[in-house]
Amino acid sequence: MSVLERVGLALLRGVDPERAHGLAIRALQAGLAPAPGPITSDRLACRLAGLDLPNPLGLAAGFDKNAEALSGLARAGFGFVEVGAATPRPQPGNPRPRLFRLTEDRAAINRFGFNNEGMEAIAARLAQRPRGMVTGLNLGANKDSEDRAGDFATVLAHCGPHVDFATVNVSSPNTEKLRDLQGKDALAALLAGVMATRDGLDRGIPIFLKIAPDLDDQGLVDVADVARATGIDGIIATNTTLARDGLRSAHAGEAGGLSGRPVFDRATRVLARLSQLTGGDIPLIGVGGVEDAETAWQKIRAGASALQLYTALVYGGLGLVREILEGLDARLGEEGFASVAEAVGTGRDAWL
Structure with missing residues (x-):
């Protein structure tokens, strides 16, 4: 981490978390954040x-809720x-305060409630x-919607032409009864509607x-069954947790x-179990507690074909992106893997 980024993070941690988040978005918009450009290797x-x-x-989703900082993020690595x-419609989300730093735990708690400017602006x-x-x-779905399942298809129909993939988020704990849509029958019906909408777009997206x-x-077994039946292209494991251990x-x-950090073990066990249940047939994206090259490596070994992070940036800054990727590249080489794909799932049993 550069001295400039270290100072910037210290200043941001001195203000209200949600205000700090807004300042980070503005810094990206102004080109003031680290911009290493594409980070890649064979x-x-x-x-x-x-x-x-x-x-x-x-x-991960949630950092740039309204797609305001895309230019800065495109250069972040x-x-x-x-x-x-x-x-579908703009909504303010839950009352403030709704974002809390848990510095001692390298964690955060949020109850934003899908605050966003709506699909048209995005x-x-x-x-x-x-x-x-x-x-x-x-x-996402509007809090006061009479057809939450339909909201997902509505947003996809409107925004789908402008993105490379879309994620059905039925796992946020901050919209009342949203997680009820993870039940087998409800989830199958919801995903069927989303997939039909996807098939109606000019180009197919995952x-x-x-x-x-x-x-x-049993819930994970149901998710794996529905994923196979509906033909979805991948599973992101996982969202935030209600646990407080x-x-x-x-x-x-x-x-x-x-x-x-506190979510890492729980999320990685879920990831490994899904990898076992799907037999590697459905790509998995590992998220939850990724904060360094070691946690990234463990997610891949547990079954993740790709990774996401967000909360770690609060404590490590955007410079963390380069640190993790350079460390992961080195680890792959040390372990004799020519690619990420070769390492996926090779340590899954340790998490079961």
Whole structure:
């Protein structure tokens, strides 16, 4: 991490977390953030659900909710970027405060509630996104919608022409009863509608499903069954958790989804189990506690074909992207792997 970035992070941690997040977005817009450009190598280059990526490390949804910082993010070194979540209509989300740093735990709790400017504003920005940048959109549902399942298809129909992939997000804990859509029958019906909408677009794009780390084993079995039956292109494991095991921070009792270091073990076990259940037939994207090259390596060995992070940036800054990728590249070489794909799932049994 550069001295400038270290100073910037220290200043941001001195202000309200949500305000700090807004300042980070503005810094990216102004070109003030680290911009190493594409980070790749023969070992890091990979393919995910038909998408050619320069490297396997992506930015998770939630950082750039409204697709406002795409130019800056295109230069930050990520292999792919996911924006959103987007809902059909704009909505303010839950009352503030709704974002909390758990510094002692290298974690965060949020209860944003899908605050965003709506699909029309987001689609307009996505239409102008930097070329060559693999960009996806997290699909959400309005809190007061009478047809939440239909909302996902509505956003996809409107924004799909401007993205490379889309993610069905039924795993946020911050919209009441949203996680009920992870039930087998409800999920199958929802995904059938989304896939039909995808098939109606001018070009096919991969559809991913983002799941919660709090599903029991039968829930994971159901997810794997539905994923196969509906033909989705990948599963993102996982979203934030409602668990609060072993936290030290004064904010540990805040309502919302927990992300960061404490989620790593739980999310990686879910990832490994899904890898076992799907037999490697459905690509998995590992997210939850990725903060250095070692945690990235463990996710890949547990079954992830690609990775995402977000909360670690609060503590390590965007310079972390280069650090993780250079470390991962070196580790692949040390272990005798010529590519990320060769290493996927090779350590899965240790997590089962």
